[in-house]
Every structure is written in C-alpha cells, then in structure tokens.
Amino acid sequence: MTSDTDRRTAEERFREVFAHLGAVTAYARRRGSRDAEGIAAEAMSIAWRRLADVPRDEPLPWLYATARNLILAERRAVSRTAPAAALEPSYPAPELNDLDPQLGRALCSLGPTDREALLLVAWEDLAPTQAARALGLNPTAFRVRLLRARRRLRAALDEERRPAPLVQIDVEGT
Amino acid sequence: MTDQTLDRLSAANPFPAGTSVDADALFDRIVLTSPDRRLASTPRRQRRTALVLVTAVIACGLLASAAYGISTLLGDVIGGPTVKAEYLKAQKQLTLPPGYTWPRFHWPQHTVTSRGAGGGFAVGADQGAWECYWVRAIHAGDVAAGRRAHHALDDLLTNHAVVAPAGASENWAPPNAEDTPLQVFADDGGYQYKQRMYADAAAGKPQRLEQSCRVNGPGS
Numbered sequence: 001m002t003s004d005t006d007r008r009t010a011e012e013r014f015r016e017v018f019a020h021l022g023a024v025t026a027y028a029r030r031r032g033s034r035d036a037e038g039i040a041a042e043a044m045s046i047a048w049r050r051l052a053d054v055p056r057d058e059p060l061p062w063l064y065a066t067a068r069n070l071i072l073a074e075r076r077a078v079s080r081t082a083p084a085a086a087l088e089p090s091y092p093a094p095e096l097n098d099l100d101p102q103l104g105r106a107l108c109s110l111g112p113t114d115r116e117a118l119l120l121v122a123w124e125d126l127a128p129t130q131a132a133r134a135l136g137l138n139p140t141a142f143r144v145r146l147l148r149a150r151r152r153l154r155a156a157l158d159e160e161r162r163p164a165p166l167v168q169i170d171v172e173g174t
Numbered sequence: 175m176t177d178q179t180l181d182r183l184s185a186a187n188p189f190p191a192g193t194s195v196d197a198d199a200l201f202d203r204i205v206l207t208s209p210d211r212r213l214a215s216t217p218r219r220q221r222r223t224a225l226v227l228v229t230a231v232i233a234c235g236l237l238a239s240a241a242y243g244i245s246t247l248l249g250d251v252i253g254g255p256t257v258k259a260e261y262l263k264a265q266k267q268l269t270l271p272p273g274y275t276w277p278r279f280h281w282p283q284h285t286v287t288s289r290g291a292g293g294g295f296a297v298g299a300d301q302g303a304w305e306c307y308w309v310r311a312i313h314a315g316d317v318a319a320g321r322r323a324h325h326a327l328d329d330l331l332t333n334h335a336v337v338a339p340a341g342a343s344e345n346w347a348p349p350n351a352e353d354t355p356l357q358v359f360a361d362d363g364g365y366q367y368k369q370r371m372y373a374d375a376a377a378g379k380p381q382r383l384e385q386s387c388r389v390n391g392p393g394s
Contacts, residue, residue, distance in 0.1 A: 006213065006214040007209065009213070010205075010210070010213050010214075011209075013213075014201075014204075015201070018197070018201050018204075021195075021197055021200070022191040022192045022193045023191045025191070025193040025195075026189045026191040026192065026193075029188075030188060030189050037194065037195050040193060041200055041204075044200070044204055045204050045207070048204045048207065048209060048210070049207070049208075049210055050210055051213055052212040052213050053210075095188050095189070096188075098188040099186050099188060100182075100186055103182065103183065103186050107183075118183065119183075122180060122183040122184045122187070123183075123184070123187045150179070150180075153179065153183070154179055157179060
C-alpha cells in the first residue's frame with residue numbers, strides 16, 4: 001500500500017465494513033461482553049488491518065466471528081482473575097438478565113453451538129448462509145444444526161410450560 | 175421451532191443495534207494506522223505473475239517451433255525434406271525387381287530422424303520387393319528369376335546393410351550413409367537371420383522367406 005489512490009480505495013472499502021459498527025456492538029452486548037464498544041472497535045481495527053480477508057459482499061459474518069473470538073479472549077482474561085467463573089468453551093453465553101426467565105432457562109439448556117446458531121438467526125438477523133459463514137460451517141451442516149436447535153428449544157420451552165406434578169398425601173382419617 | 179417460538183426469541187432480543195461511541199472519530203483513528211498491505215500488493219503480484227506466465231508461454235512457443243529447426247541444424251538429425259531426398263536418391267542407386275514400383279513415401283510433419291534413414295527405407299522396400307519376387311518365382315518354378323532374386327538380396331546384404339556396433343543407440347547412423355543407401359541392423363542377430371533365410375530358400379526351404387514377404391513385402 002504505497003500510493004494515495006490505494007489508500008483512498010482501501011478507506012472507501014473499509015467504510016462499507018465500518019457501517020456495521022452498531023451491529024457488532026450490539027452483538028457483543030448480547031453475548032454478555034463487559035466492554036461491547038471496545039470489542040466492536042477492536043473488531044473494526046482488525047478488519048482494517050486484514051481488509052483483504054473481509055468478504056466484500058457480506059462482511060457481517062466475518063465481523064461477528066472476529067467479535068466472538070475477542071469476547072472469548074475477554075472471558076479468558078476475566079477467568080484469570082476469577083478462576084471460578086463458568087466459561088463457555090467455544091461460544092460466549094448470551095446476556096440473559098433482561099430475558100424472560102422461561103426463555104432464558106430454555107436457551108441455557110441448549111449446547112453453546114446450538115444456541116449461537118439460533119441467536120445468529122433470531123437476534124443478529126442473519127440468513128442461514130450468512131450465519132453458517134459466521135460459525136465456519138457449510139450451509140447444509142448449519143441448516144441441520146439449526147433445525148435440531150429449534151427442536152431442542154421447543155422441547156425445552158414445552159418442558160418449562162408443563163405444570164409441576166401434584167403430590168398426593170395420604171392422611172389417615174382421624 | 176414454530177414461528178411463534180421464533181417470534182418469541184426474536185422479540186426477546188435484549189439490545190437493539192447501535193453504539194454510543196463517536197463513530198467518525200473511531201473511523202479516523204483506525205484508518206490512521208497502516209492498512210492491509212495485500213490490497214496494494216495483490217494487483218502488482220498478479221501483474222508480475224501474469225508477466226511471468228506470458229513470458230513462459232512465449233518461451234515455450236519459441237522453443238517448440240525452433241526445436242525442429244534446431245534439430246535439423248544438428249549434424250546427424252534430419253527432417254522430412256532431407257529424408258525424402260535421401261529416399262529419392264537411393265532409388266537411383268538400387269534396382270527393383272521387374273513389375274515392382276517404389277512405394278509412396280509418407281513422413282509425418284515436424285518429425286526428425288537420423289541421417290541416412292531415407293536410404294535405409296529404400297533398402298528395406300527394395301529388400302521386401304525382391305523377397306516377394308523370389309517367392310513368386312519359387313511358386314512359379316522360375317529358377318532363373320529365383321537365382322536373380324537371391325543374387326540381388328545377397329548384394330543388398332553385402333553392400334547396403336550394416337550392423338550397428340554392440341550397445342549403439344537407437345539413433346546410430348553409419349558414417350557413409352549419405353553416399354550409399356544403407357539399412358542398419360541392430361546387433362541382435364537380425365542380419366544373420368536374413369542370411370540364413372536366403373540360404374534356406376535357396377536350399378528349397380522358403381517358409382521363412384514367404385513369411386518375411388507377407389510381413390515386409392509391398393502392400394504389407
């Protein structure tokens with residue numbers, strides 16, 4: 001990168017990527033990052049330094065994958081100071097504080113990959129092919145995983161709705 | 175998941191998209207740093223690769239087209255025109271049996287061979303013709319024609335055949351091939367086989383001569 005023309009071209013291209021700053025920030029927040037804006041800014045810096053790797057047509061899945069790695073690094077840093085903290089091995093847990101408790105519990109009952117697949121579609125509004133790219137899966141494998149995740153979530157929600165069994169107490173007559 | 179469940183999950187999205195940071199300032203800060211070098215280097219690398227490829231293709235083309243010419247410049251390697259000239263020259267030095275004509279000569283384009291090959295082809299054609307002439311004479315009971323054929327074939331073996339030195343390459347050419355048409359035999363007993371064949375035929379055992387006529391004679 002030597003000429004002004006090259007730099008201007010790169011900046012124009014990066015501006016299209018940078019337009020997703022708000023979405024990346026929200027992603028980091030939804031995945032429970034302590035510094036969502038810092039994560040988004042770092043993801044954008046990485047995108048600028050590695051602009052040739054960022055898909056031109058759909059940068060968002062690449063940005064989400066980068067942000068996810070940064071969030072996991074953030075969690076690891078936290079775990080060094082608080083070793084007892086529960087960590088997700090591959091995907092950050094969502095922010096559940098403001099969620100309907102029933103839905104929160106159902107989401108928590110899913111495996112991390114299933115949950116991330118669902119949330120990328122439901123919260124980040126990605127098409128299945130984009131979400132597949134964000135997870136590094138091929139689209140067919142992602143669709144299968146998404147279908148299973150949907151079934152598991154539905155089953156978990158059904159389980160939540162089922163009333164608690166009645167306890168019958170036999171009391172001997174007096 | 176039913177649509178209702180999906181809607182419920184989507185509606186439960188805890189944070190809307192957006193950021194409270196000064197996006198313009200962040201953008202300016204990021205682009206102040208060095209961008210991805212590959213963005214600039216890629217086109218140059220591609221141009222360089224393309225240049226190398228084009229050069230390689232041109233070089234291959236030149237080499238391929240020059241191969242024929244280069245090979246004909248080398249002393250013992252000749253191309254089609256020279257082979258044909260040798261073949262025609264040999265026809266004037268050799269004699270076909272009565273009723274036989276020289277076979278038409280086909281030589282693949284851009285193909286080379288050793289010097290003297292044209293003469294060798296002529297000797298081979300002449301030999302095949304005389305062998306068949308002899309077979310016909312035997313079958314017709316024409317003793318004089320048979321003797322004539324035997325004499326011609328012995329003459330070919332004596333004056334127009336040479337055995338390559340043991341271990342010589344496939345391209346070995348005799349030193350005097352330009353002056354006299356010569357058929358080159360490998361040092362594997364082929365020459366001696368011909369001698370025995372003619373002796374047998376003269377002794378009334380023409381089976382191998384008949385077989386050789388079928389295999390090597392005109393029109394075979």
